[in-house]
Amino acid sequence: MIMKSLISAFGLFCAVAAATFAQTTSPTPELYSQKTLDDLVRIQKAATSGTYAYDQARYMSATIGPRLSGSNEAAFAVQYVADQMRKLGLDVKLQKVMVPHWVRGVETAQLTEWHGMPPGATRNVVVTALGHSIATPSSGITADVVVVNDFAELDRLGRKNIEGKIVLFNYKYDMGLQASGFGLAAYGQAVAYRTNGASAAAKYGAVAAIVRSAGGSQSRLAHTGLMRYQDGIPKIPTGAVTFEDSETIAYLSALGPVKMHLTLTPQTLPPVESYNVIADMKGSEKPNEYVIVSGHLDSWDLAQGAIDDAAGVAAAYSVPAILKDLGLRPKRTIRFIAWMDEEQGGTGSDAYYAEEKGNVANHFAAIEADLGASHPIGFKFSGKPELARYFGPLVTVLRPQGAVLAQYQPGGVGSDIGPLTNDGVPSFAPFFNEQTYFKYHHNAADTFDKIDRGEIGEVSGVVAVLAYGLANLEQPLPR
């Protein structure tokens, strides 16, 4: 995932009191009928004991593989998921989206000169191109490396020290935040360099920009992701080096000049027609009110896009599968969306909002799962703070799986539903401790083995209980 509007992970914790109450009498009949509460218990049990989400995530990760926007795999995944939804008897629509088609090429780097180097030695540097980067010449470029720790240091050095050089942004992903469970906050800080580093360096005449990986791996894995060129500034090639290589280059450049040979040959091809998959399970009472449950279908290309976001999209489309299995039909329409192109600009999200912006009032709530598949400790929500009072019974249903926190997060809870959130739609996401997600996010280790069978069942439980509970809520939500 990327965050269009950066989410603060330090939102107000709003732990909803989850008082025990008898299953036989709804304590809040004005919110949820007794039948709904009983059904929610069945849904939570089915989600956490079943393997639908797990099996689907495996198919998308291990069988289909990485699903980069514009790729064969992404196109195949669209058809695959649409077929799964048709099998469930849902109303399926493929919503056309023109997506970027950027493809990775050669990506290598070596240090060729440094203080104290053994004669004749070169040193391999692990590098990966950032999404939408232009290429170096196929023979690469060679230049001195200037290491800066942040944008302020770059500005202090200025053109006279930067021109003709390769800039390494050595901004450190905060491992302490990650260890404390707030990987997203650490990512949010570091990702600014990945996104904006190239143009910031090019402004002073740099020939390339490399960034320290904006993630928490300490296993020599480079972290890719989207970058954006600023208008009116020359485009220069840009990539990410690993934590380890960044540390080494910073150390060596403190001893003397460091020269690097860098080759990145990605290509930007013409945009490709692709699709959001939209599948409706029609509501029995208010079919024109929608509760969206979603994840994104595209991924980065270095691994299998398992935790980002096969897990999320599979958990989302497990909701109609579970409801069908239990013979349940929601009062409002549950709309599953497999977003296309979350990773390279959110063109899928934009296309959906463009089509639905006159109909936002009918979007009752939106749920997005895009932070992996570890044990969810509850859910986050955006919108009015007073939404909190609607969730007590849902938290009670989720208590058996340890998902008991409802965290209020004013800035939004997911990028694909962001336009809806900004337009007032109450928005929801599973709430995770982020100690492990960013170790694998956007790097070569985002593979199916990172998904635990029990934990993805819990994610399915959170989104299914939220989706069905909101779809059957007896009142409108404040917005």
Next chain:
Amino acid sequence: MIMKSLISAFGLFCAVAAATFAQTTSPTPELYSQKTLDDLVRIQKAATSGTYAYDQARYMSATIGPRLSGSNEAAFAVQYVADQMRKLGLDVKLQKVMVPHWVRGVETAQLTEWHGMPPGATRNVVVTALGHSIATPSSGITADVVVVNDFAELDRLGRKNIEGKIVLFNYKYDMGLQASGFGLAAYGQAVAYRTNGASAAAKYGAVAAIVRSAGGSQSRLAHTGLMRYQDGIPKIPTGAVTFEDSETIAYLSALGPVKMHLTLTPQTLPPVESYNVIADMKGSEKPNEYVIVSGHLDSWDLAQGAIDDAAGVAAAYSVPAILKDLGLRPKRTIRFIAWMDEEQGGTGSDAYYAEEKGNVANHFAAIEADLGASHPIGFKFSGKPELARYFGPLVTVLRPQGAVLAQYQPGGVGSDIGPLTNDGVPSFAPFFNEQTYFKYHHNAADTFDKIDRGEIGEVSGVVAVLAYGLANLEQPLPR
């Protein structure tokens, strides 16, 4: 490190009672004089508060870089370490060793066919050539993959299922053993496939053999290391794939045929003259009795050889540096050895033993540090079990750093000193919990950042206290 004679990690724990005793009076004057005990306390403090080993390990890892046998870097490291020892005033000898010169080439793999594949897709597989592997043609080879979990399964399948195929040995490194602190035992089981897999598969007509990485990384890192071709069996190319790729291929091949395109182009060049660095700090009373303190100077080439074994060799040569700094001279000669070519056959160890085998009786003890630089919890020893009674005072000296266990390990404690151990020389090594070592061992993440300043100081403390204590022991050791 590799283990020539496989060490059982389940040796008899022989926790030496470390009873508190007054520093002012030696409780065991028949073993260690009061002066020796007082000096050992100073040595332990100097080792754990100093940064000599840390700085040296950084220079070898980050400045010199990987030190593959036969490489420029290895040659440079020989001269560098010899110079450091000369600066300390030691008697330095370069002992000639003809070492293998194997160099890595292209190493790529893709799956080109599998059940359920998106049309036109290929899937990248992370692979690394095993040391001494022959090459595929430069255009690679393409063949179906047969997955076996162990040698017995290979034998059951036999020639009719193996001929013309690429065999994947999917033997699982035991993560449970690693989590329990016994990574070396897990490695010892898995490494048999890395070493012998190629010839075992070739016996049945396989065209290549790939092994699941014989290490504990779960971050898409392939684990290199030495392999050996069996005489009289055709040589086939062989590499290691990551844990993740092995899992994926095993999953896909349970669904249907899997085809792989594999390109490995390493080269075996003529052997190169290299050296063990031997540096003696002459004993004041028994200059012809030797206590060896050692680590290995060569490394694998995927990273920086930091924990394997810049850390160990730097901790070893911190011993003479600390003694010189404190103005101490041992009674017996402390002989530092930086072994060459531990990784590709132990030619350095063999050369030393060949020259010294008539003089083994004068080798009082041998210490080797080759299991990284995490917090040592004591030391291991090989030889007569009754050696244990000599170590109580040393354990007491090491207690402030938490290194309080003396583990008896009959099979040997290190590969370079193995020939001496087998010939009766009491042998010693730092004793580590092995929960993390094999996450980085022989893969691309063995970089300097994996070494903690405090912990390598503790390793230095263990080897220095052992070396000086043994060099000043008032009695011979039973052997």
